[in-house]
Amino acid sequence: MSVIETKGLCKSFRSPLKKPGVIGAVQHLFKPEHREIVAVTDVDLSIEAGESVAYVGPNGAGKSTTIKMLTGILLPSGGEIRVNGLHPYKERIRNSKNIGVVFGQRTQIWWDIPVIESFTLLRDIYEVPAKTYADNLAYFSEMLGLDEFLNQSARRLSLGQRMRCDLAVALMHNPAIIFLDEPTIGLDVAVKERIREFLKTVNRERGVTLLLTSHDLDDIEDVCRRLIIIDTGRIIYDGSIQGLLDKYVKERSIRIIASAKIDRAGAVRAMPAGVEIASSSDREMAVVFDRFRYTAKDVLEIVMKTVDVVDFQLEEPDIERVVKNVYEGRLELSGGT
Amino acid sequence: MPALKKYFRHILCAIQETTAYRASYFINIFSQFVSYFAIFFLWRAVYATGAVIGGMDWKDMQGYLLISLFASALISGSSEFRVSRSIWTGNIAVELVRPVDYQKANFAITVGNGIAEGVLVAAIGIVFAVLIGFTVPPDRAVTWLYFLMAVVFSFTTKFLIIYIFGLFTFWTTGGMGLSWFRRGLTDFFSGAIIPLSFFPGWLQAVSAALPFRGIVSVPATIFIEQMPESQILVSFAVEAAWIVGLWYFAKLIWHFAMRKVTIHGG
Numbered sequence: 155m156s157v158i159e160t161k162g163l164c165k166s167f168r169s170p171l172k173k174p175g176v177i178g179a180v181q182h183l184f185k186p187e188h189r190e191i192v193a194v195t196d197v198d199l200s201i202e203a204g205e206s207v208a209y210v211g212p213n214g215a216g217k218s219t220t221i222k223m224l225t226g227i228l229l230p231s232g233g234e235i236r237v238n239g240l241h242p243y244k245e246r247i248r249n250s251k252n253i254g255v256v257f258g259q260r261t262q263i264w265w266d267i268p269v270i271e272s273f274t275l276l277r278d279i280y281e282v283p284a285k286t287y288a289d290n291l292a293y294f295s296e297m298l299g300l301d302e303f304l305n306q307s308a309r310r311l312s313l314g315q316r317m318r319c320d321l322a323v324a325l326m327h328n329p330a331i332i333f334l335d336e337p338t339i340g341l342d343v344a345v346k347e348r349i350r351e352f353l354k355t356v357n358r359e360r361g362v363t364l365l366l367t368s369h370d371l372d373d374i375e376d377v378c379r380r381l382i383i384i385d386t387g388r389i390i391y392d393g394s395i396q397g398l399l400d401k402y403v404k405e406r407s408i409r410i411i412a413s414a415k416i417d418r419a420g421a422v423r424a425m426p427a428g429v430e431i432a433s434s435s436d437r438e439m440a441v442v443f444d445r446f447r448y449t450a451k452d453v454l455e456i457v458m459k460t461v462d463v464v465d466f467q468l469e470e471p472d473i474e475r476v477v478k479n480v481y482e483g484r485l486e487l488s489g490g491t
Numbered sequence: 492m493p494a495l496k497k498y499f500r501h502i503l504c505a506i507q508e509t510t511a512y513r514a515s516y517f518i519n520i521f522s523q524f525v526s527y528f529a530i531f532f533l534w535r536a537v538y539a540t541g542a543v544i545g546g547m548d549w550k551d552m553q554g555y556l557l558i559s560l561f562a563s564a565l566i567s568g569s570s571e572f573r574v575s576r577s578i579w580t581g582n583i584a585v586e587l588v589r590p591v592d593y594q595k596a597n598f599a600i601t602v603g604n605g606i607a608e609g610v611l612v613a614a615i616g617i618v619f620a621v622l623i624g625f626t627v628p629p630d631r632a633v634t635w636l637y638f639l640m641a642v643v644f645s646f647t648t649k650f651l652i653i654y655i656f657g658l659f660t661f662w663t664t665g666g667m668g669l670s671w672f673r674r675g676l677t678d679f680f681s682g683a684i685i686p687l688s689f690f691p692g693w694l695q696a697v698s699a700a701l702p703f704r705g706i707v708s709v710p711a712t713i714f715i716e717q718m719p720e721s722q723i724l725v726s727f728a729v730e731a732a733w734i735v736g737l738w739y740f741a742k743l744i745w746h747f748a749m750r751k752v753t754i755h756g757g
Binding site for chain 2: 222225226227229246247248250251253255257261262264265267271272274275276279280281307423457472
């Protein structure tokens with residue numbers, strides 16, 4: 155059953171159009187001009203219960219706008235939208251009981267009172283039964299290590315501690331879906347890993363559907379099975395992460411360290427078609443090859459004929475490169491799998 | 492009533508929040524007294540000749556000023572900007588993903604802040620009254636009852652006016668100018684600066700047609716026992732009607748404002 159379903163979803167904003175300088179500002183005061191900005195256009199989504207989906211795109215692509223429509227904050231300009239069978243904007247309060255939301259840049263916790271009081275407030279807001287609340291609090295405290303700061307006020311917490319609290323809050327009422335908008339922004343590696351581990355666990359053990367946006371592609375590879383890429387308001391890829399790699403990453407690369415100075419010209423001559431030297435310095439070079447034509451072993455053998463290899467490192471095709479190429483407009487994706 | 496429980500919990504959290512910063516809590520309250528001292532001495536100079544103005548002698552005026560201070564202090568700075576701040580920072584997004592009615596939640600928080608500040612203001616008000624030698628509080632129990640009811644009406648009316656002006660931030664994106672305008676209107680037409688009975692007839696008619704008089708003038712006039720019982724009941728009926736009207740007007744504004752929501756980034 156699809157828990158999230160959209161068809162032809164669109165959102166455009168009216169944005170003030172100001173001419174530069176003071177004169178422009180004064181003109182705008184008396185004769186405001188606006189232009190339509192299309193944030194999201196024609197987005198079709200269909201997400202099943204229990205899926206973990208990454209929603210990726212460059213800044214301003216429309217990720218947050220989509221999330222805000224799915225969580226009932228924004229009214230779509232067009233198209234159909236259903237979350238757990240409800241219209242999230244028109245049935246905002248009913249919809250909000252079934253979803254949890256984490257905004258990486260904002261917090262649900264009250265700034266000036268102890269964290270535990272915010273938890274109690276949210277317990278009452280969501281009308282969580284006492285037993286469920288106690289169980290969940292124990293479970294989240296243990297998994298996220300909340301005990302040490304539950305009695306401190308939120309303003310004293312570090313960003314990582316605050317984010318762990320926000321995750322617990324978002325899941326306290328056992329929502330069917332959790333939306334995470336850049337949940338790991340600004341966090342250190344250890345906290346990021348803890349959060350990923352946590353998300354994977356709640357997805358696996360509790361069957362919570364995840365939809366997360368992030369610029370950290372490690373988050374995505376680690377936590378999500380499915381990837382949706384949006385650019386300039388339009389979905390340009392929807393499929394598995396492996397599928398994306400198979401389709402768009404033809405190359406792998408090997409970094410070679412030689413015992414002596416590399417004769418670059420000689421090495422270039424020795425490479426067959428489909429194997430290229432991407433860069434080289436004194437005793438180091440990077441060889442890029444078509445991974446569908448050659449194995450790493452083939453390439454190493456070829457290289458070893460001309461260069462005395464002391465060490466090498468194989469770089470796996472990664473999603474980061476694909477996404478970067480997409481963001482920079484160097485790769486056109488053509489539909490999903 | 493679990494539905495009420497969530498709003499009750501908002502009140503409790505708001506009380507804790509108000510008292511979180513002790514220094515700012517006391518300074519906030521102290522600042523209210525400073526400005527009222529100024530007004531107090533101004534009126535004392537006016538009454539130096541022992542005149543009776545607009546039907547009020549100096550003792551009446553002292554009582555009036557005390558209640559004016561109390562009514563103004565019940566909703567202070569933190570509540571004034573809550574809505575507009577959450578709109579222009581975009582934090583309203585967080586509040587919208589929860590199963591709460593934004594208006595009721597805001598009212599509950601304002602009640603919490605009001606309790607935390609109001610209790611202390613009332614306590615200091617009594618000390619203040621003793622200091623200035625004010626000795627004639629209402630002696631009839633029924634006057635106290637009417638007065639308490641008037642305070643509830645005053646609080647609710649003022650909340651709704653602040654809330655509605657806060658929602659206008661959706662259109663203006665800045666809350667400062669709106670707040671100054673709101674304050675000017677409220678202070679003038681509520682009788683906080685000058686009792687409404689001092690106004691010329693036409694201005695009295697204007698203020699009677701507006702909801703602001705319930706904020707200061709009605710509770711203060713009841714307190715100094717200058718309002719006949721029949722008039723009190725009429726005033727309450729009018730105020731109740733205003734509250735219901737403003738409550739639904741705020742809902743209507745909210746309905747249109749939500750369509751204006753544009754929270755970029757984050």
